[in-house]
Amino acid sequence: MSFWESFISYLLQGWVATLEILAISIPLSILLGLSLAVARVYGNWLISLIAGGFVALLRGLPLVVTLLIVFFALPKLGIYFSPFWAAVIAFIMCSGAYQSEYVRGAIRSIDVGQSLAAQALGMTKIQEVIYIILPQAFRRALPGITNEIIYLILYSSLAYLVGVQELFSIAKHFNSLQFRPIEIFSTTALIYAFMATIATLFFRKLENKLKIPGLETI
Amino acid sequence: MSDDIVLKVEDLHKNYGNVTVLKGVSFEVRRGETKIICGPSGSGKSTLLRCLNLITRPDKGRIWLEREEITNRNININKVRQKIGFVFQEFNLFNHLTALRNVSVGLEVVKKMNKDEARKIALEMLKKVGLEEHAHKYPAELSGGQKQRVAIARALAMNPAIIFYDEPTSALDPQLIGEVLEVMKALAREKVTSIVVTHEMGFALSVGDEMLFMYDGKIIERGIPQEVIQNPRCEEARRFFQRINELYVGKRR
Numbered sequence: 001m002s003f004w005e006s007f008i009s010y011l012l013q014g015w016v017a018t019l020e021i022l023a024i025s026i027p028l029s030i031l032l033g034l035s036l037a038v039a040r041v042y043g044n045w046l047i048s049l050i051a052g053g054f055v056a057l058l059r060g061l062p063l064v065v066t067l068l069i070v071f072f073a074l075p076k077l078g079i080y081f082s083p084f085w086a087a088v089i090a091f092i093m094c095s096g097a098y099q100s101e102y103v104r105g106a107i108r109s110i111d112v113g114q115s116l117a118a119q120a121l122g123m124t125k126i127q128e129v130i131y132i133i134l135p136q137a138f139r140r141a142l143p144g145i146t147n148e149i150i151y152l153i154l155y156s157s158l159a160y161l162v163g164v165q166e167l168f169s170i171a172k173h174f175n176s177l178q179f180r181p182i183e184i185f186s187t188t189a190l191i192y193a194f195m196a197t198i199a200t201l202f203f204r205k206l207e208n209k210l211k212i213p214g215l216e217t218i
Numbered sequence: 219m220s221d222d223i224v225l226k227v228e229d230l231h232k233n234y235g236n237v238t239v240l241k242g243v244s245f246e247v248r249r250g251e252t253k254i255i256c257g258p259s260g261s262g263k264s265t266l267l268r269c270l271n272l273i274t275r276p277d278k279g280r281i282w283l284e285r286e287e288i289t290n291r292n293i294n295i296n297k298v299r300q301k302i303g304f305v306f307q308e309f310n311l312f313n314h315l316t317a318l319r320n321v322s323v324g325l326e327v328v329k330k331m332n333k334d335e336a337r338k339i340a341l342e343m344l345k346k347v348g349l350e351e352h353a354h355k356y357p358a359e360l361s362g363g364q365k366q367r368v369a370i371a372r373a374l375a376m377n378p379a380i381i382f383y384d385e386p387t388s389a390l391d392p393q394l395i396g397e398v399l400e401v402m403k404a405l406a407r408e409k410v411t412s413i414v415v416t417h418e419m420g421f422a423l424s425v426g427d428e429m430l431f432m433y434d435g436k437i438i439e440r441g442i443p444q445e446v447i448q449n450p451r452c453e454e455a456r457r458f459f460q461r462i463n464e465l466y467v468g469k470r471r
């Protein structure tokens with residue numbers, strides 16, 4: 001087998017693993033971001049404190065440290081994850097924490113009149129948040145969320161640290177066997193750039209699809 | 219309390235910190251009645267309406283809505299609010315929903331009506347305020363007067379026992395006030411029960427059944443609008459209506 005043939009077939013396996021990580025962590029990080037923001041804004045003091053503390057902690061730790069804690073420290077407490085799931089969980093927590101800041105800001109930016117009108121119709125707080133506040137806040141937070149997703153795509157490569165056979169780790173491994181860094185790493189870089197571009201285009205399309213006159217993003 | 223009384227308010231008090239904003243307000247609204255409230259800025263009109271639909275809790279006093287005491291602690295606030303339409307000075311239409319969805323969302327979410335039925339009622343209500351052709355537009359695509367008419371349709375759709383209007387035309391350009399007042403007048407003539415906080419004396423005179431003049435947290439004068447406006451007994455009301463009159467004449471010139 002030529003260098004390129006074996007390289008590409010290896011790399012594709014790694015790419016699939018990376019896509020698996022992303023397919024799980026992107027939607028769940030968005031969900032976590034929304035939940036944390038709602039908990040902070042609408043939760044009672046305890047819930048709000050817990051959510052706020054979680055966000056402050058996750059934003060205060062380098063992602064590498066979070067990842068190593070999940071993989072190496074939690075087992076000491078009896079909580080075990082496979083490398084794959086340790087990476088996914090660390091990415092979800094980190095990205096969710098950052099995303100929640102955008103969502104929280106967006107919720108706070110919504111005029112209090114929206115809430116008054118919802119209450120006046122007889123909506124419960126939960127109905128108000130689901131049907132009135134979040135649809136508007138999500139649209140406003142979307143550009144920020146997109147940014148975080150792009151970061152998530154790029155830093156998914158950190159999963160190599162706990163031994164996940166993903167795109168970057170395969171490239172690194174292959175390079176140690178073949179030592180052709182220019183071909184190997186530039187191809188890898190192209191794939192990351194490709195994923196980031198696709199994500200950017202996708203979220204831009206989503207933004208346009210959700211666009212409502214007078215509800216411009218901030 | 220007779221069936222004829224939709225809303226009864228007894229000795230309502232409200233403090234913000236150590237400022238007393240409502241100092242014992244009592245009145246009744248009969249079915250089909252249009253009650254006008256006016257008074258200078260800061261006299262407590264908005265606070266009164268907010269207490270009446272329990273957006274703020276009164277500190278003292280009792281309120282009955284259709285024989286049910288809603289100041290009772292065990293009451294389901296959301297159920298109460300379904301029966302009270304509220305039209306805000308600033309419209310407060312839901313920015314992410316079309317005119318139609320603004321009107322139907324309460325029916326779907328709160329009244330659990332199915333989508334088609336809610337849509338049908340919403341269209342009917344928009345027709346009633348003359349906006350069926352704008353049903354698909356978002357709030358940002360509507361003029362102020364159109365927004366306020368959608369807000370009225372939204373309140374009306376819930377089939378409330380009473381509608382509160384808090385200065386519904388104060389945020390509008392003068393040339394847009396008329397279309398909103400026309401809709402409100404038509405509803406008043408259909409005997410939709412309402413409380414209207416407004417300084418539009420023409421409206422008060424043409425459809426108001428009773429006028430309450432508020433001053434410093436109290437109702438200090440009440441009667442049929444014509445008498446209160448033209449022959450107020452107290453000095454505060456006289457001064458107030460004189461100023462309104464000057465502004466009104468000034469605006470028309």
Ligand SMILES: Nc1ncnc2c1ncn2[C@@H]1O[C@H](COP(=O)(O)OP(=O)(O)OP(=O)(O)O)[C@@H](O)[C@H]1O
Pocket residue numbers: 234239257258259260261262263264265266
């Ligand atoms: N949430 C609040 N906290 C503290 N003070 C308040 C609050 N809401 C209203 N007030 C005060 O209560 C008083 C009455 O206010 P309110 O808005 O009821 O008056 P209003 O008659 O509606 O006046 P306007 O004609 O300007 O709308 C004012 O002095 C106001 O500053």
Ligand SMILES: [Mg+2]
Pocket residue numbers: 263264265384385
């Ligand atoms: Mg007011």
